[in-house]
Amino acid sequence: MHELTLLYGVAQKVEQVVKENDLDHVDAIVIEVGEATSVIPEFLQDGYEVISDDYDFLRGSELIIERITAVGRCRNCGTEFPIVVNKGLCPECGSFDKDIIEGAGFFIKEVRIFERPEG
Numbered sequence: 001m002h003e004l005t006l007l008y009g010v011a012q013k014v015e016q017v018v019k020e021n022d023l024d025h026v027d028a029i030v031i032e033v034g035e036a037t038s039v040i041p042e043f044l045q046d047g048y049e050v051i052s053d054d055y056d057f058l059r060g061s062e063l064i065i066e067r068i069t070a071v072g073r074c075r076n077c078g079t080e081f082p083i084v085v086n087k088g089l090c091p092e093c094g095s096f097d098k099d100i101i102e103g104a105g106f107f108i109k110e111v112r113i114f115e116r117p118e119g
């Protein structure tokens with residue numbers, strides 16, 4: 001499953017953060033998933049339950065997924081528009097020919113660690 005591969009990549013990046021900051025645990029990982037990617041958030045969430053058991057520092061943590069609206073720029077008339085609600089067609093001229101300028105990526109936005117009282 002494509003999503004599991006992505007999640008293992010996320011876990012490896014977070015592991016670096018954990019080591020560099022001398023942490024033993026994270027509480028939540030926030031990732032941004034563009035609408036224009038083929039990533040399915042439900043699969044990510046399900047996959048996270050599997051992989052978070054493989055890493056001590058992820059155990060019991062939460063995956064927070066933020067969807068980023070896919071935005072296209074029409075190659076015909078230059079209009080920028082949200083792709084999904086327009087079904088991929090430029091609302092000005094009806095062209096399907098566009099560049100995706102936002103929402104094509106998958107990023108780790110934030111790693112959250114909650115403060116704990118000492119001891």
Ligand SMILES: [Zn+2]
Binds near residue numbers: 077090092
């Ligand atoms: Zn257009």
